[in-house]
Amino acid sequence: MLSTIRVNAEREGKVTLLKESSHNAPYKVIHYGSxxxxEHLELIMMSASPGIMDGDEIDITVNVHEGAHLKFFTQSFSKLHPMEKGAVQRTKVQVKKDGLYKFIPHPVTPFAKSIFKTVNEIHLDERATLIWGDIIASGRVHSGESFQFTRLHSVTRVYSNKKLVLLDNQLIEPGHQPLNSILFYERYTHQATLIYVSPFAAELKAELDEILTSQYEEITFGFTQCAPSAVMIRAMGNEGVMLYDWLSAMGQLCWEFTMHKQGLEEAEPEEEEKAPELQASEETPVAKKQPKRTGPKRVKKGVTAKDQAKELKAIPEAPTEEVLKEVFAEAVIEK
Amino acid sequence: MQPLLTLLQINDSMFPIGSFTHSYGLESYVSQGIVKDTPSATVYAKNMLRHSIYYNDAAFLQKAWALLEAKKPVRELQKLDELVTALKVPAEIRDASKKLGIRFLKLTQELRPVKKCSDYLNKIQEGKLHGHYAVAFAMYAHASGITLKDALLAFYYNTLNGIVTNCAKLVPIGQGDAQKILFDLQPTIKQLVDEQGSMEEEMIGLCCIGQEVRCMQHEKQYSRLYIS
Known part of the structure; x- marks a missing residue:
């Protein structure tokens, strides 16, 4: 089945709006909350299907226009069902000048005998920023389905000003690779990657050097400047939710860092507006509220990503029920 | 000029381009106790050849060679140079390839200048190209009358030689054990060289997640003997 999802985010004044979007069954794209x-746009991709089936083809096109800011969320884990032919997902992203796009989907869970190819082609204009994540599980681990899938090939190409800056080519083929062995998953069950491509990449890297100074017990990670304008974090762990929460927290840090560098600080939502979302869990730390501000662009001086990281612990971003149940990744995994 | 002698010389682990200063992530593996004895060193060496070198440096060498054989225009080489840079994600690994590349080009120019190599070197020095060791090696070997098969065999051999030498120093494993790994993987090298030409385009540059994480972690390793 062929599905297409198209999203256009355009900036009008200070606000980013959804324009000319389209989708077909089983997919749906809606605003995430109010x-x-x-001021930025938050969308969520939902699906009425239990997952990706044999023969499925999914085309996703995302255009983030000049100065627009988009956070695109997924609803749940992407489940790849048993297949014979395989399924394909093609994603094309264009982020124009000063645009900001964040996409950190839930983990991909390949069931036994699934075959999947995903190709992401991302074009960034001058001064555009990309925050892009992906997490690949070894399968339905608790059902004893680790590395029972046939093949999963994920290719991500990022171009900046039409020049290739980053190519992540990952093929996972349990029949042909010793996936539990050295060089591969090394007995972990999940892998995660976060890519930050931005004119502020070198500065973010310097902040990460200060923040990410020790390893966690549950996950192992590394980060590097993979190009003058790109930083990559890679991690391996044993829990999809934990990696997802951690990657989302890092993604949010990248988002806030970029906003800060662009000289923009967004108005925080009013307390009463955000309150219903947080009622799902009593344990969730209460977000730090600030009165809504409607002045001109503000430049917050002296704020570092380190401060942002501290704040992160207290501000779950657009919390889903899952996230709320798990409380916050850093609180769990930080030792 | 003797092709075989030239190959032996430029491929020697003592050829002074600095290859002995890199462990390509092995130092992280050793410090974390993952590569810790002869059996784990053997697994590491075999996985490196079959799942990393085969899809990366050896594939880049092969691709550069194919461009040279087909007398493709310079912009094709430029595309390959960009591709290699984009694929080498961990900064230390990318820098290693660049440093070895430029030193290899400088040194071989002193032995016997090759126009293509000096053009490549000039473009790197002008900042127009990044410059990578596997591409530079292919260029000089191609111009020296060496066959692709021999160049690849030698390239794999010396890469493996570097791995086992580093294992002998770092893990440490016995010199005899190191030589045994080197010898026992001959059939693997032969097989990889035989299959190298039939690799599909989309397989070039496949990454191994664990290795990438360890290479990135090396940047933060407190005590280090190697640059990568």
Missing amino acids: RHLH
């Missing part, structure tokens, strides 16, 4: 809560 659209009036923030």
